[in-house]
Structure formats: structure tokens, C-alpha cells
Amino acid sequence: xxxxxxxxxxxxxxxxxxxxxxxxxxxxxxxxxxxxxxxxxxxxxxxxxxxxxxxxxxxxxxxxxxxxxxxxxxxx
Numbered sequence: 001x002x003x004x005x006x007x008x009x010x011x012x013x014x015x016x017x018x019x020x021x022x023x024x025x026x027x028x029x030x031x032x033x034x035x036x037x038x039x040x041x042x043x044x045x046x047x048x049x050x051x052x053x054x055x056x057x058x059x060x061x062x063x064x065x066x067x068x069x070x071x072x073x074x075x076x
Contacts, residue, residue: 003065010061013071024049024074027061039069047074 017025027042029035035043042054042063048071053059061069 003062003067006062006067010071014060017071017073022073025071026074027054028070028072030068034068036064036067039063039067042069 014025016022024047026047027039027045029039029043031043038056042056042058045055048054048059054063056063061067061071063069
């Protein structure tokens with residue numbers, strides 16, 4: 001159930017950002033030992049623009065069950 005909630009929240013955040021002209025988002029992890037390699041790669045990658053997929057192939061968080069990542073606006 002938690003994964004379904006975070007999936008819906010991740011999609012809603014992405015839709016909100018793009019509906020409000022936020023064209024660049026960054027993948028953010030919890031930055032601890034539990035972060036999976038795919039999510040670490042997503043965070044290390046350049047910011048996502050125009051709804052392109054991140055390194056893992058995911059367009060939004062969560063990337064997997066129990067994923068604790070989020071998309072945030074890139075202010076750079």
C-alpha cells in the first residue's frame with residue numbers, strides 16, 4: 001500500500017511541476033546506506049528535462065517498492 005501511495009504522489013508531483021512550467025527536476029535520495037544503485041545513479045545524473053527518463057528508465061519516483069526517493073525542482 002505504501003508503494004501505491006508514493007507512486008501516486010510521485011506522479012502528482014511530476015504533473016504539477018510540468019503543468020506549472022517547471023521544466024527541470026532532480027532525483028533526490030535519502031543519501032544513506034539503504035539507497036539502491038539505480039536510485040544513486042538517478043541522483044548522480046544530470047537533471048531531467050522535458051519528461052525524459054532517468055538512468056534507471058523511470059520518469060518519476062518511486063523506482064521500486066519501498067523506494068524513498070523524490071523528485072524536486074532543480075533551481076540551478
